[in-house]
Amino acid sequence: MxxxxxxxxxxxxxxxxxxxxxxxxxxxxxxxxxxxxxxxxxxxxxxxxxxxxxxDDGGGSGVLREDLGMLPPGDIRSCILALANTEPTMEKLLQFRFKEGMLKGQSFGNLFIAAMNEIYGSFEMAIKETSNVLAVTGKVLPMTLENVTLYAVLENGHTIKGESEIPLKNKELASKIDHIYMEPKAxxxxxxxxxxxxxxxxxxxxxxxxxxxxxxxxxxxxxxxxxxxxxxxxxxxxxxxxxxxxxxxxxxxxxxxxxxxxxxxxxxxxxxxxxxxxxxxxxxxxxxxxxxxxxxxxxxxxxxxxxxxxxxxxxxxxxxxxxxxxxxxxxxxxxxxxxxxx
Structure with missing residues (x-):
């Protein structure tokens, strides 16, 4: 052809x-x-x-990462839902964010993946099984299974730790980002x-x-x-x-x-x-x-x-x-x- x-x-x-x-x-x-x-x-x-x-280490994902020691599910949840072939009500449910109480700001979809992580004892398996449940088109994979932390080195020499802190601290310091790196390096x-x-x-x-x-x-x-x-x-x-x-x-x-x-x-x-x-x-x-x-x-x-x-x-x-x-x-x-x- x-x-x-x-x-x-x-x-x-x-x-x-x-x-x-x-x-x-x-x-x-x-x-x-x-x-x-x-x-x-x-x-x-x-x-x-x-x-x-x-x-990522901010928002609801950051809370689950700190409390449960799991990898942050937020970006992965968004991509799974983007590729999902499911009923509109199910998508609304997984996108729902609690507005009150201890769960305020937390996404139900994040909690769903957290539960899958506990059930299967593996973040990789949790993502695969969540994808199966939602009839996902294609595959969604985490970039790594390591618990990584992001750092930004600014042109003025300052180093900022944490994905969610980078835009906030950089705005305060008014310096462009020179480069970023992750720990652990392996x-x-x-x-x-x-x-x-x-x-x-x-x-x-x-x-x-x-x-x-x-x-x-x-x-x-x-x-x-x-x-x-x-x-x-x-x-x-x-x-x-x-x-x-x-x-x-x-x-x-x-x-x-x-x-x-x-x-x-x-x-x-x-x-x-x-x-x-x-x-x-x-x-x-x-x-x-x-x-x-x-x-x-x-x-x-x-x-x-x-x-x-x-x-x-x-x-x-x-x-x-x-x-x-x-x-x-x-x-x-x-x-x-x-x-x-x-």
């Missing part, structure tokens, strides 16, 4: 027999950005493996994740918080080499908005340089960036919170080309209830085309 025919046949489909023959995609990251992409991607292929950060990926990278037709990084969702996955031992040696093209999806206290003032190129600094200079093949203007009335809320759109710098495209990275740009945003997100279906179409034509 030639590429032209394949491209014409890439569309959203409900027939699982069709979707099961589509490209194998491995998506790396965490947070809201990754779950948004996954909701669209599962309409184009069932061959999805999501590799999700377990470095953290290893799941064998299943390594196999997924080797067999992938496409490897996608992001979207998601650069230093607290995407890059932490690259700090796991041997992951950079594993991804680099994989035959699949490597794509980075740049964020639509900056992350206050984390990527203030960053252009698309700055985001890319953050990835390359924690991997290698020839790590990426493509970068996808939004160039759609965002309505002023929607932007007001974000600007008040210290955020702004991630834009292409004047020479970003030329510099990326000189690095051997192809830039794909377009109108890629979707605004719902005044929240700015990527258009997951447009992104998925672009990703499918890259997987087929590379």
């Amino acid at each position: 030639d590429n032209k025919y394949k491209l014409n046949s890439i569309n959203r489909a409900k027939d699982k027999s069709i979707l099961s023959k589509r490209p194998k995609v491995v998506v790396v990251g965490g947070g809201t950005g990754l779950s948004v992409l996954l909701r669209g991607l599962k309409e184009y292929t069932t061959n999805i493996t999501a590799i999700v950060t377990v470095a 953290s290893y990926p799941l064998k299943e994740a390594v196999e997924a990278f080797k067999e992938a037709d496409l490897i996608v990084l992001g979207p998601g918080s650069l230093y607290t969702s995407v890059i932490p996955n690259l700090l796991v031992n041997n992951i950079v080499d594993t991804i680099y040696k994989a035959k699949a093209p490597k794509v980075y999806i740049s964020n639509v908005m900056i992350q206050p206290g984390e990527t203030d003032g960053y252009t698309v190129l700055d985001h890319v340089n953050g990835i390359l600094k924690h991997s290698r200079n020839d790590f990426l093949d493509y970068v996808i960036a939004n160039t759609e203007n965002i309505p002023d009335d929607i932007l007001k809320k974000y600007i008040f919170d210290g955020s702004e759109p991630v834009v292409l710098g004047e020479n970003d495209e030329d510099i990326l080309n000189n690095k051997g990275i192809e830039l794909i740009k377009g109108n890629l945003i979707d605004i719902k209830k005044d929240y700015i997100r990527h258009d997951s279906f447009k992104l998925s179409e672009i990703l499918m085309k890259i997987a087929i034509t590379y």
